[in-house]
Amino acid sequence: MATTLPKFAPERRNWLRSVTGISGVQLLVPMVVALLLLLAIVGPLIAPEDQVYRSDILSALSPPSAQHWLGTDEQGRDVFWRIIAGAQSSLLSAVAIVTGFSLVGVIVATLATLGGKWADEVLMRIVDAALAFPPIIFALGVAAALGPSLNSAIIAMILTGWPVTARVLRGVMKETMSQAFVENARVLGVSRTRLMLRHVLPNSLDVLVVKWAGDVGNTILILGGLSFVGVGAQPPSAEWGAMVTSAKGVIATAPWAAFAPGIAIAITATAFGLLGDILQVRFNPALRKR
Amino acid sequence: MNTLTNSPVRQSDGRRPDPTTLLSIRDLTIDAGTKDSTVRLVDRFSLDMSPGDRVALVGESGSGKSVTARSIMRLDPDFRLSGSIDFQGQDLLKLPEKQMVAVRGHKIGMVFQDPMGALNPLMTIGEQVMEPLRIAGVSRTEAERRAMAVLEELGVANAATRMKAYPHEFSGGMRQRVVLAMALISDPSLIIADEPTTALDVRVQEQVLTLMDKVSKERGLAVLLITHDLGTVAGFTDRVAVMYSGRKVDEASVDALFTHPAHPYTQGLLQAVPRIDQTVPRLLTIAGAPPHPANRPTGCAFNPRCSQAFDLCREKLPELRPSPEGGVVACHLYPVAGKEQGS
Numbered sequence: 001m002a003t004t005l006p007k008f009a010p011e012r013r014n015w016l017r018s019v020t021g022i023s024g025v026q027l028l029v030p031m032v033v034a035l036l037l038l039l040a041i042v043g044p045l046i047a048p049e050d051q052v053y054r055s056d057i058l059s060a061l062s063p064p065s066a067q068h069w070l071g072t073d074e075q076g077r078d079v080f081w082r083i084i085a086g087a088q089s090s091l092l093s094a095v096a097i098v099t100g101f102s103l104v105g106v107i108v109a110t111l112a113t114l115g116g117k118w119a120d121e122v123l124m125r126i127v128d129a130a131l132a133f134p135p136i137i138f139a140l141g142v143a144a145a146l147g148p149s150l151n152s153a154i155i156a157m158i159l160t161g162w163p164v165t166a167r168v169l170r171g172v173m174k175e176t177m178s179q180a181f182v183e184n185a186r187v188l189g190v191s192r193t194r195l196m197l198r199h200v201l202p203n204s205l206d207v208l209v210v211k212w213a214g215d216v217g218n219t220i221l222i223l224g225g226l227s228f229v230g231v232g233a234q235p236p237s238a239e240w241g242a243m244v245t246s247a248k249g250v251i252a253t254a255p256w257a258a259f260a261p262g263i264a265i266a267i268t269a270t271a272f273g274l275l276g277d278i279l280q281v282r283f284n285p286a287l288r289k290r
Numbered sequence: 291m292n293t294l295t296n297s298p299v300r301q302s303d304g305r306r307p308d309p310t311t312l313l314s315i316r317d318l319t320i321d322a323g324t325k326d327s328t329v330r331l332v333d334r335f336s337l338d339m340s341p342g343d344r345v346a347l348v349g350e351s352g353s354g355k356s357v358t359a360r361s362i363m364r365l366d367p368d369f370r371l372s373g374s375i376d377f378q379g380q381d382l383l384k385l386p387e388k389q390m391v392a393v394r395g396h397k398i399g400m401v402f403q404d405p406m407g408a409l410n411p412l413m414t415i416g417e418q419v420m421e422p423l424r425i426a427g428v429s430r431t432e433a434e435r436r437a438m439a440v441l442e443e444l445g446v447a448n449a450a451t452r453m454k455a456y457p458h459e460f461s462g463g464m465r466q467r468v469v470l471a472m473a474l475i476s477d478p479s480l481i482i483a484d485e486p487t488t489a490l491d492v493r494v495q496e497q498v499l500t501l502m503d504k505v506s507k508e509r510g511l512a513v514l515l516i517t518h519d520l521g522t523v524a525g526f527t528d529r530v531a532v533m534y535s536g537r538k539v540d541e542a543s544v545d546a547l548f549t550h551p552a553h554p555y556t557q558g559l560l561q562a563v564p565r566i567d568q569t570v571p572r573l574l575t576i577a578g579a580p581p582h583p584a585n586r587p588t589g590c591a592f593n594p595r596c597s598q599a600f601d602l603c604r605e606k607l608p609e610l611r612p613s614p615e616g617g618v619v620a621c622h623l624y625p626v627a628g629k630e631q632g633s
Contacts (some may be wrong), residue, residue, distance in 0.1 A: 166364030180532035187363060187402075188422045189395030190473055198421075202412045286411055 029278055039087040044120050047085035051078040053236050054147040061254040062236055071256035074238075079260045086261070088237035091268065093154050093239075094219040100158040105165025106201075113173040114196050124170070126161040135160040135222065145232040148240070150152065153223060153232035161215070168211060172204040179203070203284070206280045213276025217269020224265075240265050312512050313339040313362070313480060320357055320536075327586045332536045334373070336610075338514050341479060346515045346544075348559070349533035351578050354512035358533070359482050359516045363400055364390055378479070399473030403485040407458035407467035415441075415452025415468055426563045440471045444501060446580050459509045463494035467501070467588050474505065484516045489495070497552040499526055532556050535591035538610065542617030552619040554596045559566045575624060590622065598623060 056076030064071045070079040112123040139156035146152040176182065177200055185199050224241010228230030233239035240261040247257035322334040324587055332354040339345055349355040364382065382393065394400075402408050409418060416437055423433040434453075441449040444467045457465060458490040466486065473481055484503070487495040504527055515527055523530055523544065530547045531539040531557065540553035550559045561574040578595040581587060587594055593603040602622045604606050613619035 023428055046468055112382070180402060180404050180411045183423070184400075184402060184408040184469065186365065186411070186473070187400040188389050189393070189476075190421065191425070194425065196411070199410050203410065222431060285456040286409065 026274075026278060028269055029274040032267065033275050036087065036268055036271060039084060040091040041088070043084045043087040043111065047081045051081040051142060051200075052085045052157055052238055053077065063106060063254070063259070064256055070260040070276070073257040074250050074254070075237075079243075079257055082238040082243060083240065083261055083264050085242065086240050087264075089150060089233055089237060090220050090223065090240040093150060093223060094216050097154050097157045097161065097219050097223075098215040100154075100210055102164035102165050102208060104158070105169055106205075106208065108162065108166040109169035109173055110201060110267070111178065112170050113200065114192060120170075124167070125165050126229030130160070130163040131167070133160055135230075139226050139231050140229070148231050148234065150223075150233045150237070153226045156226075156231070157219065157222065161219075163177075165208065165211065169204060169208055172207045173200055176200045176204045182209065206283055209274040209279045209283065210273075211273040213274075214269075215267065216272040220265050222266060292580060294617070311338055313337070313360070313514075314371070314376040315358075316376070318358065318361065318375060319355070319372045319373075321370040324349075326368075328583075330536060331369070331583055332361070335533075335538055337458045337516065337531055337541075338537070338569055339480070339606045342506075342510045342512055342516065342541065343529065344506060344527040344529040346517060348520060348530055350524060352535075352580055352583070353533040354536040354583075355516050355518075355533050356484055357515065359400075359484050362482060363394055363398060391540070392479060395473070396476045397424065397478050397480070399476070399478040399481045400464075401469055401486045402482045403483065403488050405462055405469050405489060408424070408469045408551065409465055411457055411459075413456075414524070415460070417467060418457075419453070419471045420473055422472065426476065436475060437471070438576050440475050441468070444471050444474075445507065446471070446566060461494075462490050463497055466494075466498050468489060468523065470502070470505075472500075474509075475509060475512075476508075478511070480512045480514065482514045484517075485518070485590045487522060488517075488519070496520070502526070511552075519558060532559070535586055536583055537591065537620065538618075539592065539620045540613070540617065541619075542613065542615050544612065546615035546617060550592050550615050551598065552575045552613040552617065553592075553621050554598050554623070555592050558595075590620075 003090035023189055024072070026248075054077065058073070059068075060074055060076040062068060062072045062076075065275050066082065066217065068078050069085070071133055073079055073082070108127070112120045115123075135157065138160050139153055142156035143149075143152045146155065182195065182199050184196055190199070220241055222241070223232050223239065224243075227234075227239055227245060233242050243261035244258050244265070247254070247261070251258045305384065315335060315337045318332060318335040319330065320329045320387045321571050322331050323329045323594065335358055337347075347355045347358065357366070357369070360366055361369065362375055362377075362382065364371070364385075364387075371396070371580070373383070377393070377398065378394075382390065385481065391508065409415070416434065419437040419441060420430075420433040423436060424430070428436075434489050437453060438449045439610070441452065446452055446467055452460075457468075460468065470486075473603065481502075486502070487498050490498060499522060502513065505511065516520070517523060527544055529543055531538050532547075532553065534555050540547070540551070540556045542552065547556060548560065551560050555576070558574070558576040565574060576595055581591055581594075589603070589604040589606055590596070590599070592601040596603065600622070606622070608620045608622045610618045611624060613624060
């Protein structure tokens with residue numbers, strides 16, 4: 001009689017895992033990010049316009065109900081639909097801003113590391129000077145020059161955002177430069193430019209990816225602040241940050257009007273932050289699950 | 291003097307260059323630091339190597355051996371170098387940086403101490419081994435073929451599959467083979483190995499050394515081995531140069547150095563090596579520590595630690611002179627030819 005081997009449950013083949021390399025709870029993150037991006041694209045199309053923009057003072061500040069899922073704001077506009085409609089301006093502009101200034105930061109940091117002592121010194125002093133500009137004041141200046149709009153807020157934030165990225169990344173690149181494999185590549189006759197692009201930059205970008213994802217959430221908040229001082233998105237735009245700041249005054253009587261868009265920002269910021277962590281793992285072959 | 295060589299080139303010191311010389315370092319002096327405070331790391335270091343020569347450069351940490359090796363490749367732009375480093379008839383110290391890039395990795399290969407950190411974690415093994423060839427403009431298929439050949443020569447099994455792997459999938463010994471493959475793929479005539487086995491465990495050290503021995507013999511490759519481990523030296527090299535506090539103090543064939551070490555420092559080093567064929571109650575050590583390069587004693591730098599030091603050692607720096615065993619030694623115990631030793 002043959003002894004029966006203990007049976008193990010067959011390993012579940014998860015197609016999502018085989019495609020993305022991640023599994024379990026981690027899968028929630030790209031799904032939420034994908035949903036947010038989908039909202040950013042179709043949100044303004046599916047949200048009924050009169051719910052988003054039309055004032056209805058009679059039903060102002062009504063609590064969440066079957067009719068208004070997340071209640072209404074001080075103008076009687078439906079908070080739920082405003083969040084859906086505002087996903088586009090909030091999310092896409094934040095992604096555009098952070099991607100924009102990250103690119104500038106990468107270029108400046110690369111030039112500073114590549115160019116030797118003098119280039120490094122000059123570029124870092126420029127970074128110091130740029131860091132000294134308070135973003136809000138700078139945005140006011142840009143708004144005065146270009147007229148207040150979401151676009152001038154985006155330009156102002158790219159112009160004030162890059163120095164931090166440049167500084168952080170330059171530090172990381174300096175550290176990567178001192179790694180043994182960079183020295184080894186130099187010894188093999190790899191030119192400075194190639195050394196930078198093939199060895200130093202790819203091994204420094206993990207920090208940037210995390211910073212990029214974290215910056216998206218932060219940027220949505222600052223965009224809201226800019227709308228508040230009248231420089232960014234103009235009323236009656238349903239930009240999330242603008243919604244939070246305009247509902248601040250009624251936070252005691254109608255907390256939903258401020259909290260709902262606040263939670264939307266928090267979910268977005270968290271999702272992008274976690275996405276950064278996952279991307280970091282995906283970029284590093286040693287951390288990658290096989 | 292030598293009428294057989296009719297080479298028109300004369301070296302600065304008037305000697306005719308040996309036509310078989312691969313590398314000739316003359317009076318290499320390395321200074322570091324600012325103009326106000328200069329530290330002399332290496333003082334008038336000279337060494338000759340013929341093709342296929344295997345020479346060890348031995349010394350304690352801070353003796354200047356690694357700095358010397360790195361300076362052959364001109365890796366530290368902040369150091370001020372003087373003297374000359376003739377490699378295949380070119381003075382590397384006078385070469386523009388652009389041409390120096392072509393020497394690095396193509397004519398001279400270098401292997402470092404830490405095989406764990408020496409590979410880019412984001413690039414496959416294959417890409418990294420091929421890189422020197424790809425820079426030189428070799429086609430991808432040809433580079434792949436040669437990378438596979440050199441990895442197989444170095445005992446990496448399944449080279450074709452392993453080339454697609456990432457460094458973290460390799461053990462320390464395997465990584466050192468990959469690093470060696472990167473240094474060898476362009477078929478250099480000299481390999482500088484800076485403590486290549488220090489970070490490896492003893493069994494893997496043995497494997498890597500045996501491999502280097504085999505490869506250098508088969509290829510007629512000259513090897514400059516930088517080490518502080520005299521055990522490594524004995525089995526692998528033909529000649530040993532001993533450095534102390536930035537200067538070459540002793541140079542001899544391996545046999546002469548191990549049987550009749552000339553310099554008291556070399557004698558001390560040898561007594562500190564555990565030997566399998568001798569039983570000693572306790573291993574001897576050299577008392578004290580080497581001086582800081584900014585604060586060397588007058589006279590011979592070794593005199594405070596030397597048991598045989600006498601007055602002259604504390605006053606005058608000994609120059610290199612022929613040693614009884616056919617090498618050179620910088621020590622007042624050995625009288626200059628034609629002069630009596632004063633005591």
